Amino acid sequence: MYPEDLKYHKEHTWVKVSGKRATVGITFYAQESLGDIVYIDSPEIESDVEAGSELTQIESTKATSSVISPVSGTVLEFNEDLTDSPEVINEDPYHKGWIAVLEIADESELNGLMDASEYEKYLEEEVKLK
Numbered sequence: 001m002y003p004e005d006l007k008y009h010k011e012h013t014w015v016k017v018s019g020k021r022a023t024v025g026i027t028f029y030a031q032e033s034l035g036d037i038v039y040i041d042s043p044e045i046e047s048d049v050e051a052g053s054e055l056t057q058i059e060s061t062k063a064t065s066s067v068i069s070p071v072s073g074t075v076l077e078f079n080e081d082l083t084d085s086p087e088v089i090n091e092d093p094y095h096k097g098w099i100a101v102l103e104i105a106d107e108s109e110l111n112g113l114m115d116a117s118e119y120e121k122y123l124e125e126e127v128k129l130k
Contacts, residue, residue: 003094008069008119024070025098029123034060037086042078043100051109071109073102
C-alpha cells in the first residue's frame with residue numbers, strides 16, 4: 001500500500017527524490033482520514049519552506065488541514081490539475097495526486113524520514129494511540 005521508493009514524514013506526507021528535486025504529496029492514510037478532498041491551496045512558486053512547516057492547506061468534507069513539508073526547499077511547481085480536480089488526491093495519492101515539487105535545500109534531512117516499512121509501523125502505533 002505504501003510505495004517502497006518514497007520516504008515518509010510523521011505528518012503523513014511523502015517525498016520522491018530525483019536529484020535535487022523532491023516531489024511531495026500526502027499518504028493514502030492522510031487522504032483516507034480527510035475524506036473527500038474538495039480544495040487545495042496552491043503554494044507560492046519560488047517560496048521557501050522549512051521541513052516540518054506548512055507547505056499548503058487542503059480542504060475536505062471533514063476539515064481543513066495543513067500539508068506539512070517533509071523537507072526544506074524552494075517550491076518549483078504545483079500540480080495545477082488539482083485546482084480543478086482536487087479529488088485526484090483521493091483517487092491516486094502517489095502518482096497523479098502529487099502536490100508540489102521542491103528544490104531540496106538540505107539533502108541530509110532525508111535521513112530523518114521513514115521508509116515504507118517504518119511508516120507502516122508508525123501508523124500501527126499511531127492508530128493504537130487514537
